[in-house]
Amino acid sequence: MDILIQQLFNGLTIGSVYALVALGLTLVYGILHIPNFAHGALYMMGGYITLTMMTKFGLHYWIAIFVSIIVVGFIGVLMERLVFHPLRESPPIQDKIAAIGILLFLEAFAQYTWGAEYQSMPSPYGQVVEVFGLTLTMQRILIVVAAVIVMILLNLFLRKTYTGSTIIAMSQNREGANLVGINTTRVAMLTFMISGGLAAIAASISAPINLVFPGMGQLVILKAFVIIILGGMGSIPGAIVGGYIIGFSESLGATYISNDYKDIIAFFILVIILTVKPTGLFSKGGH
Amino acid sequence: MIFLETKNLTKKFGGNVAVNNVDFTVEKGKINAIIGPNGAGKSTFFNLISGFHSPSSGQVIFKGQDITKLPSNKIAELGVARTFQTTNLFDQATVLDNVIVGHRLRTKSNLFDAILRTSRLKREEEQCREKAMEVLEFVGLEHLAGKLAGGLTQEEKKRTAFALALATDPEIVFLDEPAGGVNPSETDGLAELMQKMVDKGITVCLIEHKMQMIMRIAHKIMVLNYGEKIAEGRPDEIRNNETVIKAYLGGSASA
Amino acid sequence: MSAVLNKRNIIILFVLVSLVFPLITTNTYLIHVMTLAFIWMIGVYGLNLLAGYTGYLSLAHAGFFAIGAYGLGILTVKAHMSFWLAFVLSLLITGLLGLIVGLIALRSKEHFFAIYTLCLGYIIYLVIDKWESLTEGVRGLIGIPAPQGFGPIKFETEKSHYYLVLFFLLLVILVMYRIVHSLSGRSFIAIRNSEDLALTIGISTARNKLTVFVLSTLFAGLSGALYASFVRFIGPDIGNTAVIFDMLTYLIVGGIGTLTGPLIGTLLVIWLSQLLQDFQQYRMLIFGPLLTLLVIFYPRGIVGGVTDIYRKRMAKKEKQLAGKKDSYIQSDLGAKNQVKEG
Ligand SMILES: Nc1ncnc2c1ncn2[C@@H]1O[C@H](COP(=O)(O)OP(=O)(O)OP(=O)(O)O)[C@@H](O)[C@H]1O
Ligand SMILES: [Mg+2]
Numbered sequence: 057m058d059i060l061i062q063q064l065f066n067g068l069t070i071g072s073v074y075a076l077v078a079l080g081l082t083l084v085y086g087i088l089h090i091p092n093f094a095h096g097a098l099y100m101m102g103g104y105i106t107l108t109m110m111t112k113f114g115l116h117y118w119i120a121i122f123v124s125i126i127v128v129g130f131i132g133v134l135m136e137r138l139v140f141h142p143l144r145e146s147p148p149i150q151d152k153i154a155a156i157g158i159l160l161f162l163e164a165f166a167q168y169t170w171g172a173e174y175q176s177m178p179s180p181y182g183q184v185v186e187v188f189g190l191t192l193t194m195q196r197i198l199i200v201v202a203a204v205i206v207m208i209l210l211n212l213f214l215r216k217t218y219t220g221s222t223i224i225a226m227s228q229n230r231e232g233a234n235l236v237g238i239n240t241t242r243v244a245m246l247t248f249m250i251s252g253g254l255a256a257i258a259a260s261i262s263a264p265i266n267l268v269f270p271g272m273g274q275l276v277i278l279k280a281f282v283i284i285i286l287g288g289m290g291s292i293p294g295a296i297v298g299g300y301i302i303g304f305s306e307s308l309g310a311t312y313i314s315n316d317y318k319d320i321i322a323f324f325i326l327v328i329i330l331t332v333k334p335t336g337l338f339s340k341g342g343h
Numbered sequence: 344m345i346f347l348e349t350k351n352l353t354k355k356f357g358g359n360v361a362v363n364n365v366d367f368t369v370e371k372g373k374i375n376a377i378i379g380p381n382g383a384g385k386s387t388f389f390n391l392i393s394g395f396h397s398p399s400s401g402q403v404i405f406k407g408q409d410i411t412k413l414p415s416n417k418i419a420e421l422g423v424a425r426t427f428q429t430t431n432l433f434d435q436a437t438v439l440d441n442v443i444v445g446h447r448l449r450t451k452s453n454l455f456d457a458i459l460r461t462s463r464l465k466r467e468e469e470q471c472r473e474k475a476m477e478v479l480e481f482v483g484l485e486h487l488a489g490k491l492a493g494g495l496t497q498e499e500k501k502r503t504a505f506a507l508a509l510a511t512d513p514e515i516v517f518l519d520e521p522a523g524g525v526n527p528s529e530t531d532g533l534a535e536l537m538q539k540m541v542d543k544g545i546t547v548c549l550i551e552h553k554m555q556m557i558m559r560i561a562h563k564i565m566v567l568n569y570g571e572k573i574a575e576g577r578p579d580e581i582r583n584n585e586t587v588i589k590a591y592l593g594g595s596a597s598a
Numbered sequence: 599m600s601a602v603l604n605k606r607n608i609i610i611l612f613v614l615v616s617l618v619f620p621l622i623t624t625n626t627y628l629i630h631v632m633t634l635a636f637i638w639m640i641g642v643y644g645l646n647l648l649a650g651y652t653g654y655l656s657l658a659h660a661g662f663f664a665i666g667a668y669g670l671g672i673l674t675v676k677a678h679m680s681f682w683l684a685f686v687l688s689l690l691i692t693g694l695l696g697l698i699v700g701l702i703a704l705r706s707k708e709h710f711f712a713i714y715t716l717c718l719g720y721i722i723y724l725v726i727d728k729w730e731s732l733t734e735g736v737r738g739l740i741g742i743p744a745p746q747g748f749g750p751i752k753f754e755t756e757k758s759h760y761y762l763v764l765f766f767l768l769l770v771i772l773v774m775y776r777i778v779h780s781l782s783g784r785s786f787i788a789i790r791n792s793e794d795l796a797l798t799i800g801i802s803t804a805r806n807k808l809t810v811f812v813l814s815t816l817f818a819g820l821s822g823a824l825y826a827s828f829v830r831f832i833g834p835d836i837g838n839t840a841v842i843f844d845m846l847t848y849l850i851v852g853g854i855g856t857l858t859g860p861l862i863g864t865l866l867v868i869w870l871s872q873l874l875q876d877f878q879q880y881r882m883l884i885f886g887p888l889l890t891l892l893v894i895f896y897p898r899g900i901v902g903g904v905t906d907i908y909r910k911r912m913a914k915k916e917k918q919l920a921g922k923k924d925s926y927i928q929s930d931l932g933a934k935n936q937v938k939e940g
Contacts, residue, residue, distance in 0.1 A: 142894050164880050320725075416800045419799060471781065
């Protein structure tokens with residue numbers, strides 16, 4: 057029983073990270089209809105920048121994260137401007153390949169700049185606490201709480217501000233948004249900025265319990281793709297719910313099925329979804 | 344026997360009924376036209392007949408055979424061809440190469456024939472090439488056979504799309520706005536071409552917004568509005584039909 | 599000048615040069631690198647057949663490469679089968695798995711297909727990595743035999759192995775050439791252009807796509823089996839996504855959807871990487887942005903770029919010639935065309 061609760065909490069932690077990454081991915085998909093294969097590289101960059109800010113520049117954890125959000129958000133905007141914007145009219149295969157090019161570059165860049173080793177990120181929240189008889193690290197609690205706060209803020213931004221509602225409007229109907237005078241270029245840039253920022257947050261809060269290395273984004277992005285297919289490509293609540301579903305199935309699967317194969321669980325879910333419904337769950341009807 | 348007919352054909356997209364209970368018969372060897380305001384469900388109606396969408400209910404019957412559930416490619420094999428509202432040719436290939444593949448469905452050679460370069464493949468390739476030249480000549484584009492499709496004018500693209508449809512050896516062609524985005528004198532040329540198809544024994548069914556042309560060449564017209572058939576008859580009957588006039592004046596008329 | 603550089607002549611030139619290459623160099627290292635390049639080319643042709651001619655970007659092909667390699671490795675090392683029997687069986691296994699995967703994967707399209715295959719590739723990698731009783735896991739499979747000889751012909755030296763791989767490569771090129779220039783090839787290209795249009799002209803897109811998918815996994819498997827018998831040691835890393843990204847780089851640089859693209863791209867990138875020496879592990883600092891830039895400016899790579907330039911020049915010449923004959927009418931048409939192209 058204890059193990060079960062412990063694993064449920066682990067699922068909550070992993071799920072929170074996945075949900076943040078998937079949110080960024082789904083926002084970009086909603087706006088531009090591109091699966092951003094380079095999103096995992098943004099996540100990785102987020103981890104490294106926070107780490108560097110802390111170790112090289114001696115910044116406090118939270119300030120380091122803030123810098124990381126800005127920098128990665130900016131990388132996201134650059135990506136949109138330099139790559140995806142020029143490719144918006146091209147056949148769908150091309151934006152995927154372009155994204156892969158960026159991914160390869162960023163990974164090589166990280167390896168060149170920071171080395172291939174696994175590095176650990178010191179966190180001011182290393183202490184262990186007891187809650188309801190459970191032994192938890194502060195960092196894990198922090199992950200869950202921070203993720204929830206970020207999601208609430210994002211939701212408020214999207215629903216309650218004008219700028220946020222333009223993002224929603226554009227993801228629902230691009231041409232319509234253009235017609236009613238929304239500056240689609242600006243919205244696209246903003247979306248990439250948020251998407252990069254979310255990836256940076258996810259990486260920075262999870263890095264202390266995982267590790268920082270050039271390939272750290274690879275598995276995460278794959279799972280984020282599974283999540284947004286599970287939750288419906290472009291759907292914001294879908295990304296959150298999907299994130300927690302995958303988080304829980306993984307942590308439970310690791311305990312009760314096999315720790316070796318826990319990473320397969322997400323892909324297994326995907327294979328089943330696409331076998332049953334090739335256009336993803338919750339896709340709009342017609343063709 | 345009725346050549347092609349739809350019975351109670353209905354298509355719903357979510358709550359939106361794009362085609363509502365439409366009974367329609369196509370007259371063989373004639374030019375049949377479908378008109379209606381934007382969003383009336385005309386293209387959807389074509390998509391249902393050609394197997395692109397499966398209807399929510401109703402039937403499509405071609406020469407006595409129920410083709411409602413057949414996949415598009417099987418329907419094409421039966422002799423039902425179509426063009427799209429937006430022409431999607433392969434711009435980087437020549438006009439001839441674009442059209443040659445249109446006769447593929449009448450050939451049998453497979454991958455092994457390709458790898459071994461059998462005589463069957465060579466014969467069928469020749470057959471496809473001849474067919475392509477024949478239909479290009481028919482639509483009056485033989486002089487452009489070697490040109491890249493990307494460099495064609497809108498009217499030439501429309502003609503190429505006709506040629507591609509004709510290369511499948513159809514008995515009936517469904518043309519979705521064949522004269523869309525084409526200037527008036529070119530429209531006349533296309534109208535002539537459709538007449539020529541009928542003369543050759545191919546039944547034509549088209550969607551058009553250009554009323555003058557429709558009134559001149561169509562033998563029979565059906566009017567759709569909000570997915571429903573509101574009128575059907577000869578051009579002069581349609582021209583004087585109260586409901587039709589109202590639909591066009593009240594709705595988003597664009598003719 | 600470019601007229602000499604058409605695909606037929608490039609292939610002929612390639613055949614001639616590759617035939618004499620081992621005779622003009624005694625450097626076995628060069629021969630080794632070249633043999634590896636040939637092996638990759640076969641896999642890249644597989645990727646090209648699918649992504650280049652039907653438009654379906656499969657990111658699972660490193661997985662099929664690994665299945666071919668491990669098929670051969672396991673059947674020879676663990677089941678002690680004779681080399682060529684194991685070779686044929688490993689191809690059959692790859693093709694069969696390709697068929698099963700294709701049946702499911704091809705129901706999805708575009709993004710879904712790419713994501714699906716990327717995840718599938720990862721599953722294959724993970725299974726190889728974790729199923730230690732079968733694959734030896736991270737320890738890898740050691741002692742894969744070199745190909746059995748036929749009578750006096752042996753494949754123990756670098757040179758003889760080089761020619762064996764070259765033989766298979768030329769076979770693949772021949773098959774590709776014939777497919778692309780057949781009615782089947784035309785059907786595939788029609789599918790790439792527009793699946794809806796292909797369906798309306800009576801092409802069974804489902805069957806054609808499945809055929810191409812299986813054939814392309816077979817090429818990947820062949821490439822993998824040859825790799826295993828050449829390097830004679832394999833680890834799970836050969837199924838990693840890094841491998842598919844390398845293959846994709848070769849293809850994009852050379853020219854996706856072109857016949858000679860895989861040859862040119864693979865040769866160029868592999869030899870350039872060799873020049874980078876110690877910097878090789880950071881090669882993606884150069885090739886990553888190159889990939890992105892090519893897709894933006896020359897989506898059909900070097901081969902496509904050269905063809906376009908050549909075509910434009912020809913069109914210009916034609917216009918000039920025609921202009922002299924009938925200046926009035928043609929100049930009118932010419933002006934119209936220029937506007938369209940611009
Ligand atoms: N694939 C689809 N999914 C959802 N709704 C669709 C789909 N295709 C068409 N519709 C809807 O069905 C209705 C009819 O559309 P359709 O394209 O058939 O009209 P149309 O008569 O061809 O118009 P136009 O003259 O503009 O071409 C429209 O409201 C459209 O939004
Ligand atoms: Mg329409």
